Amino acid sequence: xxxxxxxxxxxxxxxxxxxxxxxxxxxxxxxxxxxxxxxxxxxxxxxxxxxxxxxxxxxxxxxxxxxxxxxxxxxxxxxxxxxxxxxxxxxxxxxxxxxxxxxxxxxxxxxxxxxxxxxxxxxxxxxxxxxxxxxxxxxxxxxxxxxxxxxxxxxxxxxxxxxxxxxxxxxxxxxxxxxxxxxxxxxxxxxxxxxxxxxxxxxxxxxxxxxxxxxxxxxxxxxxxxxxxxxxxxxxxxxxxxxxxxxxxxxxxxxxxxxxxxxxxxxxxxxxxxxxxxxxxxxxxxxxxxxxxxxxxxxxxxxxxxxxxxxxxxxxxxxxxxxxxxxxxxxxxxxxxxxxxxxxxxxxxxxxxxxxxxxxxxxxxxxxxxxxxxxxxxxxxxxxxxxxxxxxxxxxxxxxxxxxxxxx
Amino acid sequence: xxxxxxxxxxxxxxxxxxxxxxxxxxxxxxxxxxxxxxxxxxxxxxxxxxxxxxxxxxxxxxxxxxxxxxxxxxxxxxxxxxxxxxxxxxxxxxxxxxxxxxxxxxxxxxxxxxxxxxxxxxxxxxxxxxxxxxxxxxxxxxxxxxxxxxxxxxxxxxxxxxxxxxxxxxxxxxxxxxxxxxxxxx
Numbered sequence: 001x002x003x004x005x006x007x008x009x010x011x012x013x014x015x016x017x018x019x020x021x022x023x024x025x026x027x028x029x030x031x032x033x034x035x036x037x038x039x040x041x042x043x044x045x046x047x048x049x050x051x052x053x054x055x056x057x058x059x060x061x062x063x064x065x066x067x068x069x070x071x072x073x074x075x076x077x078x079x080x081x082x083x084x085x086x087x088x089x090x091x092x093x094x095x096x097x098x099x100x101x102x103x104x105x106x107x108x109x110x111x112x113x114x115x116x117x118x119x120x121x122x123x124x125x126x127x128x129x130x131x132x133x134x135x136x137x138x139x140x141x142x143x144x145x146x147x148x149x150x151x152x153x154x155x156x157x158x159x160x161x162x163x164x165x166x167x168x169x170x171x172x173x174x175x176x177x178x179x180x181x182x183x184x185x186x187x188x189x190x191x192x193x194x195x196x197x198x199x200x201x202x203x204x205x206x207x208x209x210x211x212x213x214x215x216x217x218x219x220x221x222x223x224x225x226x227x228x229x230x231x232x233x234x235x236x237x238x239x240x241x242x243x244x245x246x247x248x249x250x251x252x253x254x255x256x257x258x259x260x261x262x263x264x265x266x267x268x269x270x271x272x273x274x275x276x277x278x279x280x281x282x283x284x285x286x287x288x289x290x291x292x293x294x295x296x297x298x299x300x301x302x303x304x305x306x307x308x309x310x311x312x313x314x315x316x317x318x319x320x321x322x323x324x325x326x327x328x329x330x331x332x333x334x335x336x337x338x339x340x341x342x343x344x345x346x347x348x349x350x351x352x353x354x355x356x357x358x359x360x361x362x363x364x365x366x367x368x369x370x371x372x373x374x375x376x377x378x379x380x381x382x383x384x385x386x387x388x389x390x391x392x393x394x395x396x397x398x399x400x401x402x403x404x405x406x407x408x
Numbered sequence: 409x410x411x412x413x414x415x416x417x418x419x420x421x422x423x424x425x426x427x428x429x430x431x432x433x434x435x436x437x438x439x440x441x442x443x444x445x446x447x448x449x450x451x452x453x454x455x456x457x458x459x460x461x462x463x464x465x466x467x468x469x470x471x472x473x474x475x476x477x478x479x480x481x482x483x484x485x486x487x488x489x490x491x492x493x494x495x496x497x498x499x500x501x502x503x504x505x506x507x508x509x510x511x512x513x514x515x516x517x518x519x520x521x522x523x524x525x526x527x528x529x530x531x532x533x534x535x536x537x538x539x540x541x542x543x544x545x546x547x548x549x550x551x552x553x554x555x556x557x558x559x560x561x562x563x564x565x566x567x568x569x570x571x572x573x574x575x576x577x578x579x580x581x582x583x584x585x586x587x588x589x590x591x592x593x594x
Contacts, residue, residue, distance in 0.1 A: 060451050064458075082459040085450030 027213070032231035033238055034219035036396050040114075041217060041238075042245030043107040048205065049246060050100035055198050057093040058142075065145065067191035069184045072147035073272045091261040092253075097139055098264040099253055101287035104132060108315075113339055115327030116218040122319040124211040129315045131204050136288070138197040141190040143285055148269035153282045155182045155190070161295075164305040181275060221399070222328030223392055230396040281356060289353030290346050294372070296357045297365040307369065314376045321376055323384035331390040335383050342375045465594050471525060472589025479542050481530060484593045488530035488538055489581060490554070491591075494565060499523050501552070502566035512576045516566040519580050527591065528567035529581055532556040534574035539563060554578070 006012045006021060015021040064083050066075040079086035108128070111117055117125035144155045159176045163169040178185030216225065225231050232238075256263065264286055268279050284292050291308050298304035314321075329336040349368045355361040393399045467484045471491060474480055479492040494502075502516040520526055530538050534556065540546040541554035541563075549555030549562030551570045556563075561572035568577040583593040 056451065060454055063455065078458065078460060082461075084453045084456055084458060086454060086458070088450055089454060 028235040040110040076146040095256045127208045141194040149271040150269040152273035164302040290349035293349040293353035297369040322380040326389045490530040498565040528578040533576045
């Protein structure tokens with residue numbers, strides 16, 4: 001049956017024995033996608049592209065990097081100055097890391113706005129949160145590898161989070177370090193894990209896609225496709241639409257790599273690590289700042305750590321906090337206002353995370369942190385009960401056809 | 409070119425005439441291929457020797473302290489270089505053989521700049537082992553030069569291969585005399 005699909009006899013011979021071409025064909029042509037997806041649906045593909053760029057440039061960088069406290073900083077500088085095109089490869093790796101987070105944050109807010117986490121896509125959403133957690137761990141360990149001041153003190157601060165755990169905290173930290181401070185064993189294991197975890201991410205991405213293809217993409221209206229009239233094939237329609245997003249993504253990435261390569265980094269990381277002196281004002285990479293602000297908002301060591309991790313774990317239970325049967329914010333006027341308030345709150349937390357922990361910033365951090373949890377734990381469950389939603393269209397095609405008829 | 413009424417022989421495998429769309433598709437793929445190659449090249453080229461590696465490509469050696477009959481080993485590009493101050497007897501034996509009989513025919517005088525100073529790469533031309541014969545007491549092989557213990561290749565007092573599996577003579581690296589007693593290899 002599938003044998004007739006392909007004109008190339010070699011493809012036909014292989015496909016008969018190993019049906020990879022049929023599988024690709026199936027995903028490309030037979031996979032129905034709602035026909036009303038907007039450009040917000042580009043960001044999953046862009047995240048996948050960012051992962052591929054990170055793995056390819058990372059493997060190449062590992063060929064030139066030395067995971068030893070005496071040589072790590074020098075080997076990174078050697079990559080920047082002496083290795084052929086090393087500066088380019090490292091700047092691509094650095095900036096794609098930031099772009100990866102930008103893309104994933106947009107992807108997540110897309111999911112929040114259009115209710116993509118709701119039944120039957122709860123596991124799809126939760127796998128996404130797992131990917132996000134793995135990304136944060138990978139990015140953190142990658143930032144340690146150049147062994148600059150921010151690397152060293154970032155590693156010290158983040159690993160010390162675990163010392164907040166009662167009774168066993170100190171032992172856990174010694175275990176993480178492989179010693180009594182962040183030192184060579186720490187750097188070695190971080191390098192090993194930094195190399196391993198992207199492949200774990202790739203594995204979870206496969207599960208994410210399997211879960212996605214079970215029910216297909218959500219869409220801006222948030223109602224299920226009722227039949228073939230509501231869908232189009234992935235190829236060529238969405239491959240082409242994704243290409244537009246990919247071109248834009250690569251263009252912006254190139255602008256960052258070639259004109260502002262260090263804009264999203266911190267200059268202190270070009271100072272070699274010094275275990276005897278902490279920089280006056282240490283901040284994590286920008287993509288951790290909202291969580292960093294939550295950590296600092298609480299005047300209690302264990303409380304801060306718990307709240308910071310809760311900020312992510314609350315996303316796991318989101319499908320059960322928001323019980324409204326309407327997915328898309330287009331038909332939820334009150335939810336839409338709170339969505340944008342949450343968005344502003346997250347930006348504010350990011351800004352506060354980069355400011356010194358003193359004066360007005362502390363108060364604002366506390367208010368913003370309180371709002372973050374209020375949104376998920378109180379507002380969303382209450383909206384599910386009290387919000388009056390707008391009437392949903394009967395199908396994805398209906399609003400389009402209605403407009404067309406109105407014009408005619 | 410894009411004329412759909414051109415001669416029938418120009419039709420492609422699908423049986424239709426090449427049109428503007430075909431041109432755009434081919435041009436797009438070609439552009440993609442060029443872009444792809446431009447991206448792949450830096451990722452491959454980074455494996456070539458880096459600037460600092462290339463900067464270490466020459467070594468200066470003071471050869472004035474080497475006594476007659478003595479040999480020293482220096483490192484050049486991560487490989488051993490044998491420098492031997494040959495005795496009159498060794499020079500005579502290197503010149504005694506008719507080079508046409510050798511596996512890799514080379515006159516001794518083409519392999520040295522000063523007859524008493526022989527400079528060769530200490531890397532067996534078979535599979536890259538370091539031959540014995542530099543240190544006092546090491547086996548020098550039946551031709552009194554060097555002997556590679558890995559697969560049994562004896563070299564003579566001019567570093568030329570005489571028996572065994574190695575195909576060519578020990579390589580003479582490029583070097584020049586900076587002064588009477590100092591050479592620069594590379």
